[in-house]
Amino acid sequence: MYDIFQLMEFTLQCNGSDLHLSVGRPPTIRVSGRMRNVKGEPLTADDTIHLANQFMPPRMKLEFREKGGADFGYAHSGPSGKCRFRVAVYRQKGCVGVVLRLLPSRILTFDQIGLQPQIKELLHRSRGLVLVTGPTGSGKTTTLATMVDYINQNFDHHIVTIEDPVEYYHEHKKSIVTQREIGSDVGSFKEAMKRVLRMDPDVILLGEMRDLETISTAITAAETGHLVLGTLHTTGSARTIDRIIDAFPSDQQEQCRAQLSVSLLAVISQVIMGRADKEGLIAGFEVMMMNSAIENLIRKNETFKIKSVLQTHKNAGMVLLDEHLWDLYKAGKISKESILLKSQDPKEIQRKLDFDELGGAPGATPPPAPPSVSAGPTSSAPSAPSTGPAQPGAARPSSIFQRKPPQ
Numbered sequence: 001m002y003d004i005f006q007l008m009e010f011t012l013q014c015n016g017s018d019l020h021l022s023v024g025r026p027p028t029i030r031v032s033g034r035m036r037n038v039k040g041e042p043l044t045a046d047d048t049i050h051l052a053n054q055f056m057p058p059r060m061k062l063e064f065r066e067k068g069g070a071d072f073g074y075a076h077s078g079p080s081g082k083c084r085f086r087v088a089v090y091r092q093k094g095c096v097g098v099v100l101r102l103l104p105s106r107i108l109t110f111d112q113i114g115l116q117p118q119i120k121e122l123l124h125r126s127r128g129l130v131l132v133t134g135p136t137g138s139g140k141t142t143t144l145a146t147m148v149d150y151i152n153q154n155f156d157h158h159i160v161t162i163e164d165p166v167e168y169y170h171e172h173k174k175s176i177v178t179q180r181e182i183g184s185d186v187g188s189f190k191e192a193m194k195r196v197l198r199m200d201p202d203v204i205l206l207g208e209m210r211d212l213e214t215i216s217t218a219i220t221a222a223e224t225g226h227l228v229l230g231t232l233h234t235t236g237s238a239r240t241i242d243r244i245i246d247a248f249p250s251d252q253q254e255q256c257r258a259q260l261s262v263s264l265l266a267v268i269s270q271v272i273m274g275r276a277d278k279e280g281l282i283a284g285f286e287v288m289m290m291n292s293a294i295e296n297l298i299r300k301n302e303t304f305k306i307k308s309v310l311q312t313h314k315n316a317g318m319v320l321l322d323e324h325l326w327d328l329y330k331a332g333k334i335s336k337e338s339i340l341l342k343s344q345d346p347k348e349i350q351r352k353l354d355f356d357e358l359g360g361a362p363g364a365t366p367p368p369a370p371p372s373v374s375a376g377p378t379s380s381a382p383s384a385p386s387t388g389p390a391q392p393g394a395a396r397p398s399s400i401f402q403r404k405p406p407q
Contacts, residue, residue, distance in 0.1 A: 002027060002040065002047060004054040005078060010038065011102055012080040015279065018137075019085075021048050021098040033274035033281065048096040052089050059184070064089055073165040073181075074100070081105065086141075086167050101137075103167050107149045108142060114283055115143065118317030119268065122289075123151050126202075128265035129222035133232045133240045139272045139283050140231045141167050141207075147229055148205055152177060157202035162192040164207055175203075182207075193217040197226075206230040212247050219244075219256070222263040236321065236344055237267040237288035237310065238303040261298040265290050269321060273338040282333055284342060286310070286321035322349060 007027050011019045014036075016029040023045050027038040043051075053061075060070040069090040076083050085100040110120060122130055130147070132140045145168040148159060157175040164182035171177070178199065186192040189206065190213050196204055197217075209215045209230045222228040234240045241260065248256045269286040288294065293309050310318045322343045329339045336353060343349045 002043070002051060004051045005076070007038070007051075008076045008083075008085065008100070009078045009080050011100070012078075012083060017102055017281070019098075019100040019102075021051055021100075022092075023048055023095040023097070032279055033272075045095045048098060052096050052098050055087075056089060060089070063183070071165060072183075073103075073167055084167065084169075086165065104142065107145050107168060107170075110146060110150070113139070113143060113146055115146070115268070115285065116287055116317045116319070118289065119147075119266070119287070120150060122265050123147055123227070125227055125265060127222060127225045127227055127263075129219060129228045129230065129260075129263045130265050131230050131232060131240055131267045132270070133234045133236075133267060134270040134272075135233060135235060137272065138270050139281075140270065143268065143270065143283075144205060144229055144231065145170075148177070148203070151175060151203055151227075155202075158200055159203040159205065160196050160199055160201040161205040162186070162189060162196065162207055163205070164189070189214045190217075193221075197221060201226055203227045203229070208232075209244075215244060215247050219259050219263055223259060235269050235271065235286075237269060237286060238306045240267050240269065241298060241303050241306075257298055257301060261295040264298070271321070271325075271342045273334055273342055275333055276335040276338070277332050282328065284321060284325045284328060284334075285319065286324065287317060287319050289313075289316055289318055291316070325349075326352065 007019055007021075010016075011029050014029055014031055016031050017033075018030040020028040020030070020035070021043060022028070024042050025037065026040045026042055028035050029038060030036075055074055056064070056070070057072065060072050064070040069088070071086070071088050074085045074087050076085060083105050084103045086103060087101075088099045090097050110117065122128070132143050134140050148161065148168075148170055151157060151159060152170055152173045152175045155175055159170070159175050159177045161170075161177070161179045162182070163179065166179050166181045170179065180186050180192055182188060182192065186195065189208065189210055193206070193214055194217070204218075204221055204226055206214070206218055206228060209218055209232055218228050218230055232240055232243060234243045241264075244260060245253050245256050267286075267288045271284045272281050273284070274280075275282045288306065288310055291309075291313065294306060297303060297305050297309070307320065310320050311323075322345055325334065325339045325343055326349070328334045329336070339349055339353075340346050
């Protein structure tokens with residue numbers, strides 16, 4: 001039978017980002033964006049229940065029984081070192097499933113995550129709203145942790161984070177850092193945002209802007225003298241602004257546009273993909289910094305014109321996602337498949353690729369863009385024997401990946 005702590009160790013040894021435990025398939029580790037099966041038998045329903053019970057806190061077991069799912073953070077200490085996982089336990093087809101995401105053991109710098117230096121200047125502001133957006137698993141939490149750590153090192157502020165769950169632990173440095181976890185420290189994001197304004201905060205990190213009241217309170221806090229860092233599951237600056245405004249009833253949207261045009265400082269949209277030049281992951285960014293042109297577009301409900309502003313203000317640190325992805329592709333850091341999958345306009349990217357393959361010769365006309373590209377098949381994945389824990393300093397196993405049988 002598999003052991004959850006050995007599987008955590010194996011995820012660390014493989015430089016994996018996620019561990020998936022699903023009935024009918026061996027434990028699966030995502031390495032550099034690809035799924036790889038651990039060597040061994042497929043998991044049974046009893047196996048996943050046993051693995052979940054090995055490390056779930058009693059409070060989470062109760063929540064799982066009542067709601068059919070539980071999310072929490074877990075600190076692991078083993079031969080490979082200390083680390084934290086973000087854990088999701090859920091029901092599917094009557095069985096238990098588990099996904100563990102490995103959180104980096106150290107907070108990255110702006111250079112390491114690839115963010116423009118102009119972002120640091122935003123963190124010197126005493127008030128305003130900075131949004132980090134992107135799909136699930138795109139690295140938003142890592143980017144926010146980098147921002148909080150920068151403020152913590154350079155300013156004597158009170159930073160309050162509201163998260164579900166707390167993923168990065170921040171020590172008190174120059175600032176005081178208060179971290180509140182939904183479920184254990186406070187009941188909901190809505191309740192936490194009500195209370196936070198009475199805690200003398202300078203900086204508020206809101207792990208997720210889920211509902212109208214939370215969004216409204218965050219905008220108000222940014223207007224009234226607080227720097228607010230928040231996240232949304234959107235991609236692109238214009239879509240993010242539209243998403244916020246559309247959350248309000250139609251009779252309040254005009255007021256929301258006025259508030260947002262004054263309080264919003266920046267929107268940072270990001271995606272993450274495997275590197276083509278070496279092992280690991282790399283992020284692609286779209287950065288929108290508020291200026292008078294964008295403020296006017298938000299007020300006039302013409303967010304579709306924001307793209308042209310980003311194209312003409314590169315010197316101010318603004319960049320479109322597709323342009324940043326193209327730069328990464330030309331530098332050999334991501335593959336053709338990755339840029340097509342992650343871009344917002346794959347047809348335009350395909351035209352650029354076709355033109356580039358023709359050498360960009362004058363007069364060369366790129367052919368029409370083909371249908372959008374879909375993700376390729378997953379490869380087989382990591383696996384660890386379920387016998388014996390990993391030894392400190394042990395070399396990485398030479399054959400930990402289970403190959404697919406011939407067709």
